[in-house]
Amino acid sequence: MQKNRNPMARVTNPFIVTGKIEPEYFCDRVTESARVVKSITNGNNLVIISPRRMGKTGLIQFCYDKPEIAQTYYTFFIDILHTSSLREFTYLLGREIYETLLPRSRKMVNLFIQTIRSISGKFGFDPVSGLPTFNVELGDIERPEYTLDEIFQYLARADKPCIVAIDEFQQIAKYPEKNIEAQLRTHIQKLRNCHFIFAGSERHMMQEMFVSAARPFYHSADMLELKAIVPEVYIPFIVGHFEKRNRRIASGDVERVYNLFKGHTYYIQKTFNEAFADTPEGKACSLDTLRTAVNGMIASNDTIFREILSNMPEKQKELLYAIAKDGEAEHITSSEFIRRHGLISASSVQSAMKKLLEKDIITEINKLFSVTDKLFSMWINKLYGNKDYWL
Numbered sequence: 001m002q003k004n005r006n007p008m009a010r011v012t013n014p015f016i017v018t019g020k021i022e023p024e025y026f027c028d029r030v031t032e033s034a035r036v037v038k039s040i041t042n043g044n045n046l047v048i049i050s051p052r053r054m055g056k057t058g059l060i061q062f063c064y065d066k067p068e069i070a071q072t073y074y075t076f077f078i079d080i081l082h083t084s085s086l087r088e089f090t091y092l093l094g095r096e097i098y099e100t101l102l103p104r105s106r107k108m109v110n111l112f113i114q115t116i117r118s119i120s121g122k123f124g125f126d127p128v129s130g131l132p133t134f135n136v137e138l139g140d141i142e143r144p145e146y147t148l149d150e151i152f153q154y155l156a157r158a159d160k161p162c163i164v165a166i167d168e169f170q171q172i173a174k175y176p177e178k179n180i181e182a183q184l185r186t187h188i189q190k191l192r193n194c195h196f197i198f199a200g201s202e203r204h205m206m207q208e209m210f211v212s213a214a215r216p217f218y219h220s221a222d223m224l225e226l227k228a229i230v231p232e233v234y235i236p237f238i239v240g241h242f243e244k245r246n247r248r249i250a251s252g253d254v255e256r257v258y259n260l261f262k263g264h265t266y267y268i269q270k271t272f273n274e275a276f277a278d279t280p281e282g283k284a285c286s287l288d289t290l291r292t293a294v295n296g297m298i299a300s301n302d303t304i305f306r307e308i309l310s311n312m313p314e315k316q317k318e319l320l321y322a323i324a325k326d327g328e329a330e331h332i333t334s335s336e337f338i339r340r341h342g343l344i345s346a347s348s349v350q351s352a353m354k355k356l357l358e359k360d361i362i363t364e365i366n367k368l369f370s371v372t373d374k375l376f377s378m379w380i381n382k383l384y385g386n387k388d389y390w391l
Contacts, residue, residue, distance in 0.1 A: 011245055013276055013277060015238075015273040015276055016269065021058050023062070027229055028229050029055070032059060033063050036059065037063055037069060045198070046197050046198070046224060049224070049226065051264065051363065052201040052360075053266030055229075055266075056201070059226065072161065073161050073163050076096050076100055076163070076164045077167070078166055080169070080172070081168035083175075084176075085144075085177065086144045086148070086177045087144040091144075093151055094134075105159070109131070112154055115153055118143060148183075149187070152190070155191060155193075156191055158193060173209065181209065184216075198217075203365075204357060228263025229263060231255060231263070234263065234268070235251050235254045239254060241276075245281070247285060248284040248285065249285040254272075256290075261374045271294055275289050275292075278292070294378075298382060302379070305376055308361070313355075316361075318343055318352070320361060322341035323371055324371050324380040325341070325381065325384075328369070329370070
């Protein structure tokens with residue numbers, strides 16, 4: 001006799017936006033993941049460049065779970081976007097290594113404490129498990145360059161090869177300490193059993209760091225530019241997950257959302273995460289449901305976006321609004337663009353453009369300028385009465 005289905009059973013939302021993504025819910029990236037695995041397992045370091053929230057972190061974690069990496073390597077991941085000094089970088093790296101190894105290798109944990117002598121006196125012990133605890137405070141790292149040297153010595157002595165992924169790697173170029181890039185490059189090139197993934201979202205800075213002959217990391221790693229998942233793959237992926245859970249959605253409506261966000265992974269996932277949650281089983285997801293999801297995202301980011309504008313000089317705002325209105329702008333120093341958007345002069349546009357690029361608020365690809373955060377661009381257009389910001 002067949003059991004009745006539990007009407008209260010929770011249906012897993014297939015559009016994951018936080019945390020680990022199981023292979024079933026991971027869309028495509030077949031070529032990219034193969035490239036990451038091949039590069040690392042063949043002894044190379046790798047640079048991954050893509051806009052923020054395009055899926056860099058998910059791709060790296062997905063590759064970490066592949067058998068050829070999971071069974072052979074110790075894997076570490078740190079996001080340094082919020083850091084502003086070598087001390088913070090060193091603290092994050094040390095904590096990630098320790099906490100990753102704690103459940104996996106008692107031998108390596110003991111070696112960590114023995115090697116990182118500059119802070120080993122700060123470790124405590126859990127009275128129940130008897131294991132040492134990483135209760136080091138940021139201020140306990142008195143000489144970060146010395147502690148960092150110890151961390152690299154430790155990695156060199158690991159009993160398995162290691163992979164260290166550093167997300168938003170361009171942040172190190174903003175630290176006040178001098179020669180950080182040269183210090184890290186010197187440490188990294190000495191390691192034979194440790195390979196690095198340098199991921200970054202500020203395209204011009206990452207390219208400068210790894211392509212300029214004047215920089216320490218020049219030609220030290222393979223390059224992978226992570227682009228949008230093509231609609232021919234992404235649209236059927238979304239439609240299929242609705243259908244698997246007895247819901248419907250028109251592929252044309254999915255395509256509208258895809259085009260709206262220019263294939264930007266996070267915002268597409270977030271839109272369909274919300275829309276799926278608001279679509280009852282057996283029903284179709286309507287265009288109004290999608291509009292509600294997108295408008296909800298815009299509203300929830302209102303305070304953040306206003307804060308960004310509040311710290312921006314007027315000339316930069318004016319150029320930002322002009323680029324947002326055009327969607328993709330070209331020849332922004334031309335008299336036609338300046339006249340059409342009521343800007344002051346080519347020189348003021350040039351100055352504002354440089355600052356906006358440095359802050360990663362706008363992006364330039366193939367001489368086309370756009371607002372880096374597509375939701376921010378939509379918010380600006382909504383705020384200033386451009387009704388074409390949405391479907």
